Amino acid sequence: MLNSSKVVGLPLSRIDGPLKVTGRAKYAAEHFGPGMLQGYVLFSTIATGRIAEIDTSEAERFPGVVKVYTHENRPPAAKKDEQWKDEVAVPGHPFRPLENDRVLYDGQPIALVVADSFEAARDATSIIRVRYEAGEPHTDLKREQDNSYVPPVPRDKQMAPPPPRGNPEGAFAQAPHQISATYSLEGEYHNPMELFGTTVIFGQDGELTIYDKSQGSQNSHDTVCKIFGLDPEKVVAHNEFVGGAFGSGLRPKYQLFFAVMASLDMKRSVKVEMSRREMFYLTWRPTSIQNLSLAADAEGRLQSVMHHAMHATSQYEDYQENVANWSGLLYKCDNVKITYEITKLDVSTPGDMRAPGAATGVTALETAMDELAYEVGLDPVELRIRNFIHRDQNQDKEITSKALHACYREGAARFGWSERVMQPRSMRDGNDLVGWGMATGVWEAQLSPAEARVRLSSDGKVVVSAAASDIGTGTYTILGQIGADAFDLPLHAVSVKIGQSTLPKTAVQGGSWTAASSGSAVQVASRMVIATLLRHAQKMENSPLAKATEEQVEVADGRLVLEANHQVGVAISDIMDAAGVTFIEENGKVEPDPSIQKKFSAYTHSGVFVEVKVDEELCRPRVTRVVIAVAAGKILNPKTARSQILGGVVMGLGMALYEEGLADHRIGRIMNPNIAEYHVPAHADVEDIEVIFIEEDDDKASPIGVKGLGEIGIVGVAAAVSNAIFHATGSRIRSFPITLDKILADNLLESETVQ
Amino acid sequence: MRQFSYSRAETVSDAVAALASNPEAQLLAGGTNLVDLMKYNVTRPGAIVDINRLPLKEIEDLPNGGLRIGALASNSAVAYDPRVQERYPLLSSAVLAGASAQLRNAATTGGNILQRTRCYYFYDPSTPCNKREPGSGCGAIGGVNRIQAILGASDKCIAVHPSDMCVALAALDAVVEVEGPDGKRDIPFTEFHRLPGDRPESDNTMARGEMVTAIRLEGNHFASHYTYLKLRDRLSYAFALVSVAAAMEVSSDGAIVDLRVALGGVAHKPWRDKLAEAEFAGQPANEETFRQVARRLLAGAKGQGENDFKIPLAERSIIRALKQAASGRPQDQSVKAIQ
Ligand SMILES: Cc1cc2nc3c(=O)[nH]c(=O)nc-3n(C[C@H](O)[C@H](O)[C@H](O)COP(=O)(O)OP(=O)(O)OC[C@H]3O[C@@H](n4cnc5c(N)ncnc54)[C@H](O)[C@@H]3O)c2cc1C
Numbered sequence A: 001m002l003n004s005s006k007v008v009g010l011p012l013s014r015i016d017g018p019l020k021v022t023g024r025a026k027y028a029a030e031h032f033g034p035g036m037l038q039g040y041v042l043f044s045t046i047a048t049g050r051i052a053e054i055d056t057s058e059a060e061r062f063p064g065v066v067k068v069y070t071h072e073n074r075p076p077a078a079k080k081d082e083q084w085k086d087e088v089a090v091p092g093h094p095f096r097p098l099e100n101d102r103v104l105y106d107g108q109p110i111a112l113v114v115a116d117s118f119e120a121a122r123d124a125t126s127i128i129r130v131r132y133e134a135g136e137p138h139t140d141l142k143r144e145q146d147n148s149y150v151p152p153v154p155r156d157k158q159m160a161p162p163p164p165r166g167n168p169e170g171a172f173a174q175a176p177h178q179i180s181a182t183y184s185l186e187g188e189y190h191n192p193m194e195l196f197g198t199t200v201i202f203g204q205d206g207e208l209t210i211y212d213k214s215q216g217s218q219n220s221h222d223t224v225c226k227i228f229g230l231d232p233e234k235v236v237a238h239n240e241f242v243g244g245a246f247g248s249g250l251r252p253k254y255q256l257f258f259a260v261m262a263s264l265d266m267k268r269s270v271k272v273e274m275s276r277r278e279m280f281y282l283t284w285r286p287t288s289i290q291n292l293s294l295a296a297d298a299e300g301r302l303q304s305v306m307h308h309a310m311h312a313t314s315q316y317e318d319y320q321e322n323v324a325n326w327s328g329l330l331y332k333c334d335n336v337k338i339t340y341e342i343t344k345l346d347v348s349t350p351g352d353m354r355a356p357g358a359a360t361g362v363t364a365l366e367t368a369m370d371e372l373a374y375e376v377g378l379d380p381v382e383l384r385i386r387n388f389i390h391r392d393q394n395q396d397k398e399i400t401s402k403a404l405h406a407c408y409r410e411g412a413a414r415f416g417w418s419e420r421v422m423q424p425r426s427m428r429d430g431n432d433l434v435g436w437g438m439a440t441g442v443w444e445a446q447l448s449p450a451e452a453r454v455r456l457s458s459d460g461k462v463v464v465s466a467a468a469s470d471i472g473t474g475t476y477t478i479l480g481q482i483g484a485d486a487f488d489l490p491l492h493a494v495s496v497k498i499g500q501s502t503l504p505k506t507a508v509q510g511g512s513w514t515a516a517s518s519g520s521a522v523q524v525a526s527r528m529v530i531a532t533l534l535r536h537a538q539k540m541e542n543s544p545l546a547k548a549t550e551e552q553v554e555v556a557d558g559r560l561v562l563e564a565n566h567q568v569g570v571a572i573s574d575i576m577d578a579a580g581v582t583f584i585e586e587n588g589k590v591e592p593d594p595s596i597q598k599k600f601s602a603y604t605h606s607g608v609f610v611e612v613k614v615d616e617e618l619c620r621p622r623v624t625r626v627v628i629a630v631a632a633g634k635i636l637n638p639k640t641a642r643s644q645i646l647g648g649v650v651m652g653l654g655m656a657l658y659e660e661g662l663a664d665h666r667i668g669r670i671m672n673p674n675i676a677e678y679h680v681p682a683h684a685d686v687e688d689i690e691v692i693f694i695e696e697d698d699d700k701a702s703p704i705g706v707k708g709l710g711e712i713g714i715v716g717v718a719a720a721v722s723n724a725i726f727h728a729t730g731s732r733i734r735s736f737p738i739t740l741d742k743i744l745a746d747n748l749l750e751s752e753t754v755q
Numbered sequence B: 001m002r003q004f005s006y007s008r009a010e011t012v013s014d015a016v017a018a019l020a021s022n023p024e025a026q027l028l029a030g031g032t033n034l035v036d037l038m039k040y041n042v043t044r045p046g047a048i049v050d051i052n053r054l055p056l057k058e059i060e061d062l063p064n065g066g067l068r069i070g071a072l073a074s075n076s077a078v079a080y081d082p083r084v085q086e087r088y089p090l091l092s093s094a095v096l097a098g099a100s101a102q103l104r105n106a107a108t109t110g111g112n113i114l115q116r117t118r119c120y121y122f123y124d125p126s127t128p129c130n131k132r133e134p135g136s137g138c139g140a141i142g143g144v145n146r147i148q149a150i151l152g153a154s155d156k157c158i159a160v161h162p163s164d165m166c167v168a169l170a171a172l173d174a175v176v177e178v179e180g181p182d183g184k185r186d187i188p189f190t191e192f193h194r195l196p197g198d199r200p201e202s203d204n205t206m207a208r209g210e211m212v213t214a215i216r217l218e219g220n221h222f223a224s225h226y227t228y229l230k231l232r233d234r235l236s237y238a239f240a241l242v243s244v245a246a247a248m249e250v251s252s253d254g255a256i257v258d259l260r261v262a263l264g265g266v267a268h269k270p271w272r273d274k275l276a277e278a279e280f281a282g283q284p285a286n287e288e289t290f291r292q293v294a295r296r297l298l299a300g301a302k303g304q305g306e307n308d309f310k311i312p313l314a315e316r317s318i319i320r321a322l323k324q325a326a327s328g329r330p331q332d333q334s335v336k337a338i339q
């Protein structure tokens, strides 16, 4: 655990903030090399089939164009799937750009134009002539759902459903209260502010310096080294600044491959940037269809939970996420059956998007719980409290901490939930029907193996470094805070170096594990530095610390002192002078503790309370208030933590009401691939969001008691909104996003229905 | 984006000459629509004629109490002009319901009228579109058509005109002043845009070489009984699913004297039916009448499947808008609730 905390726990502004707001923070595509070339990608305009002919002659003659790559002239690359698999690859055959004439999805890259300017490269792609032999696209999940299957190779063990328990069918049939419904969510597309881009600087001896938009510089580094058979020592990958990613940057994207390929081929520096439109051809949250059946006894105690989840994947990979297991975990129930399948479509491989799986599955579960609350006639919060369990029934383990009761209590109090009238359509404000809905959120608290280096100089300054990323989460700041407290320094005396593949090993930033993992590694490395200091101090003549143990000392005010008595100690500068060193540097490492893992599982939780107002006649919904109470262990920095939750909630509003890739299944294409027509919440759509943190003392989730906050903010939000819409209007809309036409359709008078 | 020549016109006649002499030339005003269309390869002008230096930014008083709005007056300048706010608040309100503050600062009056449809297929050159490429077919029919027309569509094109401002201008019986190689002429606003018919490639009735120089507002101001009501998928920065510009004059005994209803988001042009409006003169300004107005206006409405909902939505919106107008309590665009 973190002991003294003077800096940790303060609501401090980001230390990288000034660089970002003054434009000095350079993003991947903002780096330049001498004589640098620019690449631009041409996409397929069919969703399945093959390229019969691709004529690049005119493009090659276009002023400024240096080279055009297609499957006919692509330089060789790795032959085996294994070599193409990145750190977070999913089962299947990773996509290999320009590998052959096959088209597997609309928007697949089929040519790369490299030119001396971005404009020339882009213009030239428009004069490449392609003749296709097109097949019939299959992109409609509803129509293809009969072809769904259980993924033969699980992405990881956690994602496979737990074995069924009890007698779910029998218990369902006998229970006095039952609900059974189907929920569907449209595909969602990542649109972080920064587009994907890669700059490769080709060095004099052929070494490559790569700036890649990614959630892990080492993943980018290792992947290109494998694909192109490069000497890992001669490649450095950077991602010092990342303009948002939310999971889209976990797996390397094709622009990294292209930039490196062209750079190696031409021995020049090359940059490849994506356009906004390409965001709709990448990692996306898959369209899903879920069936849920819940049954309860007369008091609302769950008797049976059956959750079947199914979502889309590509033809070439089996993308998987944990959609449904939450239903066997969140509430007490002895009769549970969870099934999970995926369906192949002619689409690009879906991928992780903020709270992958949970955001989808908990939306269905928590809407179903609301339906059950009405079936039983019980307040939705009360129903959840009656089914509370402090144990992970899926894995039959203890839970490290679960302050969910407090989330409900505090959230409901701040929201004013006790004023709620249970009956739908019973609250109004002028022309608006008012609805209050709530939901529970849950996400796993993970610790991933991580290393960090801490260097303490004789002048008292500290440098913390790790290959970790800061995708907008505040990693720079919290690692600095942990370093500052370890050495009793103000935050500005600590510099933080992250975002480079040469730094101590760190997993990609995802799953909300960075703060817990890298934070703990910094803590460990700091303690190691202090231990080394102590050893040096003990070699000094008449050392006052001669008998002290590592556990008994700490740094205070520039001195190594006894924790119990700060009078006893030695100045750090004196210790280093005596030892003849100017700095001490140690590498710390953390990994999950198997003895804890065997007995415990760890989760973050939330209670989300939402108010909506829906115009009674025009059926237009808007969210007017959100209160979210989050239990996520120790909060290192309430300011950056709050920002994480705010962002998650806003994305949840997008899932609830706005975000939807509009597909034309005749051609297998998303027709609204830009942020004018693909709607995310605008400022006007976001009103008061109040974030409450319920601190938990948890020394098992991670060594520093942190559980992570990146995902929990979105989980449950869409369900709370849909539940509020039900409460307002009496219409239960089970298809997301809930656009006004869906509410209207449920409220048409007979005279209004369209024949 | 293809290569093109760029020139700046210093006078209206320069611009007209440049347009008339080169069929590949296009005018650049705020650029908020044209540049996007060029980036998407939807339009490939060989020559860009920048008209931003033309002296068309003014909003002038007309002797009869009307206003002449220069084609280059920005959407924001129009919306916040005190004379517009006082005399033609319907226009101000409609402009403020459109786009975002940043876009309104850049967008011009002429450009707004001449903005192209937002039909997804029009924007995607790899799909058929009769408007983009005459004779290639219409991708939207049988495709993603949630945003498309319910009135006045043809089997060649089912697109809608996306402007908010134009819906108010249609209701207010504005006049478009154009200038071309053959001199100046006036086009009544309701005759400026056209229905797609067999020639969806032409959005309006301007002749080649003509440009818009101003909008004239002269008729009834409807400053006390008006509203602009816009229904969209989010509260800002989204095009109308359905919008209604409503204005009326009501006699002291509560009867309709003059009624105007223009609809946005439902047709290839701001939709007005003057004959239908006239039928309601003398009727009491109450909900029952408004329902009949809505039914009458939508009598010929036809959905495309995904957009069927626009018919009941339009009906309910018209009724609500007329209630707002009749009560003298127009929709305040800064209020999120529908009033
Ligand atoms: C994301 C987004 C959201 C938007 N939302 C809305 C909305 O909700 N409601 C709404 O009403 N609008 C909306 N708009 C559209 C916006 O109002 C128009 O883009 C803008 O009004 C166009 O004006 P401009 O001066 O920039 O035109 P430009 O882009 O410069 O020109 C548009 C067209 O008009 C022609 N043109 C310009 N001036 C003249 C002239 N004087 N005579 C003849 N031809 C001329 C040009 O050649 C070009 O073909 C939105 C736009 C965007 C990009």
Ligand code: SF4
Pocket (backbone or CB within 6 Å): B117, B119, B120, B121, B122, B128, B129, B130, B131, B132, B137, B138, B139, B140, B141, B156, B157, B158, B159, B200
């Ligand atoms: S509706 Fe009109 S603009 Fe849209 S695809 Fe059809 S022809 Fe083109």
